[in-house]
Amino acid sequence: MNMESVKLVYFSPTGTTKTVARSIAQGINPGSLESIDITSPDARKQPLLTSENELLVVVVPVYMGRVPALLTEWLNALQAHDTPTVCVVVYGNRAYEDALLELKNIVTKCGGIPIACAAYIGEHSFSSSERPVAQGRPDKDDLSHAEAFGRKIREKLESISSVSQVSDVHVPGVYPYTRDSKLWTVDFIAVNDQCTQCGLCAEVCPTSAVDSQNSSLINQEICITCCACIKNCPQNARSMKPSPVMDASIRLNTLFKEPKQPECFL
Template sequence: MDIKTCNIIYCSPTHNSRDIALAAGSALGSEPRTIDLTRDLSDSVIAIPADEVAVIAVPVYAGRVAPFALGRLRRLRGDATPAILVVTYGNRDYEDALVELHDAMTSQGFVTVAAGAFVGEHSYSRPGMPIGEGRPDSEDVAVARRFGDRAASKLASAESVHEAAVAYVKGNRPYRSVSTPTPTAPHTLDGCVLCGTCADVCPTYAVRVTATGVETDKNLCVKCCACVKECPQKVRIFDTPYTEMLHKNFSSPREPELFF
């Protein structure tokens, strides 16, 4: 199969999924089209034709595809379009997220030719209590490039997209059930200079900076911690008991898992 264009599509508040998608996509053509859905609230259809390929990457929340990311991806339409699927997770587990992404993209007209679960620094990781700190690292990025390379070779040697389809993607159906999250959000300590970075990076537009402070809508916040990681003054904090629990129990590094 000849592929004309590679589309690198991601929803990635803290950039782990983006970085893996860019590395995987680099093997699939020299001038990829990049579609960043992280803060894109539009609902117009994005159609990807059969002679192109889509690398699609999203984060894992509670062992499933982050719900807001799944919502963003609903705009995508394939036409038996080959897709390379990526989830990134914070070194605990990705459980049913990859198979959920595979099912969703299949129902929207894509054919999965490769799928991978990669480790990214956990959203709740913080100095002194790291969880997957520094991931994806250079080795993860190298694995992602080889992953993209292998998917490209598979497509090049296949007569049809269906011949290149994955045999298996890890995960259970029905997917694990997730309880409705309690509305909570990061808060801002003294020392905030009202620069607005927290509002500018929030994927759900939950943060508002006024003349006197930072207001966060707890019902909109998805706890991605983009605002925490990008605060130039380091005064944005998300206090959760999960940080210590994850740091204690999931420190042993996990490796990427790939399916072809």
């Protein structure tokens, strides 16, 4: 199959998923690339339609061993009529559990044909200089791996004449999924007096949980604890306060020091 047009979809509050997504696209090296960043709430208002003449690449972070619940409505509305599809998850060096299987199941239900899947490692959303978790990931080796994965996807497509020739790509995970994708409702962000109310935290929040006029006001019902507001603050005015999220970051920092490696399934 001659695949010159790629639609690259990613959700990436703290940027690691986007970095992996771009390296995969670089490896595929298509004639035309459309990036669809679904991190902002506005970007998730439009449904996506794709056709069998293009390649769809969907890259999402792992939340609680699952696809982030926030995305399932948008992903389930995909209309991917026989579109060859690449499913990729990025996780914070703990585990991706059922997330890759879940993503693959969603795109299949929406008409996509999974042709390749992969799991990469990104610095954990809860990582900080005091409690690093997978700090600096994806690193140079991860990104070379992602580019090589992109090249393998191109080779696989070139080796077939139609998507009907693609056999099932087996990925780890179990269905029914082990974990509940519901996130906690938790007060975990401290804002100090370095804050200048520049509003960037509200701008980068993928759920509009941060008040644009008063950055200390956070709607905990819709906050997904992604830490985009903490990591993007130009004044470093935001941090984690003692909370279940801080406890999780302590556990992650202690238990998951051994670097995991990328995996691909073709």
